[in-house]
Amino acid sequence: MKPKYKQVKRMTTFMRINHWVVAICMVAAVITGLYIGHPYYQTYIADPAVDKYVMAWNRWIHFMVAIIFDVSSIVIAYLYFFSRFEKPYKKLIPTPANIKEFFEVLLNLVTLNRRKKFDSTHSDSFNTVFFLVFHLMLVWMLLTGLQLYVHGLASGLSSIGNWWPWMLHLVTDWTVPVSGWLIGTAAPTASIMDVRISHHLTMWLIITWVLFHVYYQVWRTVFWEEGDISIVVGGSKFVKEDQA
Amino acid sequence: MADRIEGVKKLFTSKSARIDTNRGDAHYETLFQACHARIEELKTQTPREDRLKIDDLLEDQGVSRRDFMKWASAVTGMLMLPSSFTPLVADAALLMNRAPVIWIELSDCAGNTEAILRSDGPKIDEILLDIISLEFNETIMSASGHQAEKQLEDAMHTFKDKYLLFVEGAIPMGIDGNYGTIGAHAETFYDHLMRISKHAAAVVAVGSCATFGGVPAAAPNPTQAVGVMDILKGKPLINIPACPANPANMVGVIIHYILTGQIPELDSLLRPKFAFGYRIHDNCERRAHFDAGEFVEEWGDEGAKNNFCLYKVGCKGPMTFNNCSIVRYNEGVNWPIGVGRGCIGCSEPDFWDKYAYERPMADANIKAPTGGVEKTVDEFGLGLLTAAGIGIGIHAAASLAAGKKEESGES
Ligand code: SF4
Numbered sequence: 046m047k048p049k050y051k052q053v054k055r056m057t058t059f060m061r062i063n064h065w066v067v068a069i070c071m072v073a074a075v076i077t078g079l080y081i082g083h084p085y086y087q088t089y090i091a092d093p094a095v096d097k098y099v100m101a102w103n104r105w106i107h108f109m110v111a112i113i114f115d116v117s118s119i120v121i122a123y124l125y126f127f128s129r130f131e132k133p134y135k136k137l138i139p140t141p142a143n144i145k146e147f148f149e150v151l152l153n154l155v156t157l158n159r160r161k162k163f164d165s166t167h168s169d170s171f172n173t174v175f176f177l178v179f180h181l182m183l184v185w186m187l188l189t190g191l192q193l194y195v196h197g198l199a200s201g202l203s204s205i206g207n208w209w210p211w212m213l214h215l216v217t218d219w220t221v222p223v224s225g226w227l228i229g230t231a232a233p234t235a236s237i238m239d240v241r242i243s244h245h246l247t248m249w250l251i252i253t254w255v256l257f258h259v260y261y262q263v264w265r266t267v268f269w270e271e272g273d274i275s276i277v278v279g280g281s282k283f284v285k286e287d288q289a
Numbered sequence: 290m291a292d293r294i295e296g297v298k299k300l301f302t303s304k305s306a307r308i309d310t311n312r313g314d315a316h317y318e319t320l321f322q323a324c325h326a327r328i329e330e331l332k333t334q335t336p337r338e339d340r341l342k343i344d345d346l347l348e349d350q351g352v353s354r355r356d357f358m359k360w361a362s363a364v365t366g367m368l369m370l371p372s373s374f375t376p377l378v379a380d381a382a383l384l385m386n387r388a389p390v391i392w393i394e395l396s397d398c399a400g401n402t403e404a405i406l407r408s409d410g411p412k413i414d415e416i417l418l419d420i421i422s423l424e425f426n427e428t429i430m431s432a433s434g435h436q437a438e439k440q441l442e443d444a445m446h447t448f449k450d451k452y453l454l455f456v457e458g459a460i461p462m463g464i465d466g467n468y469g470t471i472g473a474h475a476e477t478f479y480d481h482l483m484r485i486s487k488h489a490a491a492v493v494a495v496g497s498c499a500t501f502g503g504v505p506a507a508a509p510n511p512t513q514a515v516g517v518m519d520i521l522k523g524k525p526l527i528n529i530p531a532c533p534a535n536p537a538n539m540v541g542v543i544i545h546y547i548l549t550g551q552i553p554e555l556d557s558l559l560r561p562k563f564a565f566g567y568r569i570h571d572n573c574e575r576r577a578h579f580d581a582g583e584f585v586e587e588w589g590d591e592g593a594k595n596n597f598c599l600y601k602v603g604c605k606g607p608m609t610f611n612n613c614s615i616v617r618y619n620e621g622v623n624w625p626i627g628v629g630r631g632c633i634g635c636s637e638p639d640f641w642d643k644y645a646y647e648r649p650m651a652d653a654n655i656k657a658p659t660g661g662v663e664k665t666v667d668e669f670g671l672g673l674l675t676a677a678g679i680g681i682g683i684h685a686a687a688s689l690a691a692g693k694k695e696e697s698g699e700s
């Protein structure tokens with residue numbers, strides 16, 4: 046007998062829009078960020094009178110997508126606790142049920158879908174922790190990025206008022222010693238270079254994360270046979286009736 | 290005295306790179322009164338020995354009063370004070386011989402001393418550093434051996450709790466500090482520093498080695514060298530890094546001390562903000578080429594001839610805080626980026642390992658967390674990505690194989 050399928054909603058319209066905005070921003074941030082770290086194409090040296098603004102445009106795009114990222118991150122952080130749809134923080138509290146679910150999903154992945162003893166209707170603990178890692182990396186990028194940026198606002202002045210650099214210093218100065226600690230510099234002499242190395246390294250970690258994320262979604266779709274990949278497009282997936 | 294200590298404490302606890310260039314009229318009015326009173330008080334004191342008359346000295350070197358006042362107004366600007374302070378700064382400069390200074394050398398190349406001595410013809414900064422009441426300096430004093438040690442004892446005794454201690458050079462901590470010893474009793478550099486700093490009013494670390502360990506502390510740091518700030522606790526400490534430290538900044542710190550009796554406002558790395566509150570990159574004459582994406586691709590190419598930005602050949606101006614892009618060296622003659630090579634971040638911690646390479650930062654060698662092999666950030670990242678890709682490939686292949694087996698088992 047063919048199993049009956051039931052449609053379950055997994056992502057709201059807002060969450061889906063956010064997902065694709067973030068995805069596009071990330072591609073843009075990586076392309077421009079790599080240029081800022083090491084300008085990998087040349088501007089025409091022979092044309093002195095041409096309107097060249099290559100690095101500045103790259104930086105402009107980088108900052109713009111960063112701002113979009115920042116706003117999205119704030120909203121996502123809010124949704125962790127106050128979403129009316131699913132409150133992700135509930136899956137992050139290490140209760141016995143959550144811990145069990147986390148390892149069941151992990152086992153499902155490493156046993157190549159031989160063992161599937163959890164409810165795949167809703168977002169599971171493993172998934173939520175996996176995304177939490179991503180969000181933490183994004184927050185780190187945001188703070189280190191702003192720390193690198195604020196030093197360009199020389200003498201604590203900016204076009205939108207002095208509160209802006211003041212606030213950025215207040216909120217991000219601590220990333221200097223923490224980056225130093227991550228890179229392995231003794232605390233008192235950590236410098237902005239540690240922040241920069243950390244910012245650059247985290248980019249690679251995020252790209253790796255994305256690689257695994259895409260793979261895992263496809264893998265789930267293929268092996269769970271519940272249409273997981275369509276969550277991010279139509280907002281829902283299908284679950285076998287007897288399971289749901 | 291108590292409020293002065295409070296003031297010093299407050300300055301020390303402000304741990305931000307943010308600089309405030311305008312604090313309002315009221316603030317400067319009170320500051321002016323305080324500085325004025327202090328200068329008048331200092332004027333009544335006679336210097337210990339009036340070896341050199343400063344006015345005469347300046348005249349001998351062909352510096353006119355007008356040049357001197359021009360210099361004074363530039364220093365006033367550098368110290369971020371309103372122009373009304375110019376006469377006070379000029380007075381403070383003439384009172385430089387009231388500040389007793391003891392200068393010691395540890396693990397270093399004497400480059401900072403050289404920077405003062407070997408300038409192309411002494412300019413006002415260097416002349417003033419000549420006439421500070423330099424009570425002890427191994428490199429340029431004529432006494433040696435026991436005689437020199439006695440002189441040091443004398444100076445420390447006479448100016449107890451009043452002298453400024455200038456330290457040049459890192460402190461080797463390996464084999465109980467025995468990598469570097471000084472004097473007839475083979476006192477280690479560490480003991481030497483601790484003994485002399487004990488009764489100093491404030492300690493000034495000059496040059497990258499004394500501040501952050503510099504070249505002696507570069508990987509693999511065989512002598513386990515450290516900077517003064519790593520070992521000296523409970524003393525006002527001012528860091529004037531750079532390789533060599535700019536004489537203008539040394540004079541700035543001393544004048545600030547004479548003028549206010551306090552050490553200048555410091556950033557989180559204990560560097561005076563008036564000198565290290567600026568990024569090289571933001572005051573660089575090649576900045577327009579940076580924004581345009583016009584880079585020197587290799588030494589001597591067409592871009593180099595056109596003074597393009599040096600970012601791709603390793604300029605670390607965007608991560609380096611120093612005022613050499615503004616005050617330059619040798620009385621404003623030129624500075625490293627002006628002569629066509631990138632900034633190597635000499636005023637930043639660990640500059641030899643983290644800044645001084647002729648590649649952009651993305652190609653920097655970083656140490657693996659375990660120590661050991663050096664890889665660039667991008668090599669590391671690509672390696673990570675490859676590993677993840679291989680992992681995913683294996684998992685995918687295994688999943689497919691397992692899936693097939695299951696199906697064939699079912700049928
Ligand atoms: S030469 Fe260095 S400091 Fe000057 S604009 Fe280029 S990167 Fe910045």
Ligand code: SF4
Nearest residue numbers: 613625632633634635
């Ligand atoms: S340009 Fe950079 S490396 Fe050169 S003296 Fe200035 S801070 Fe030091």
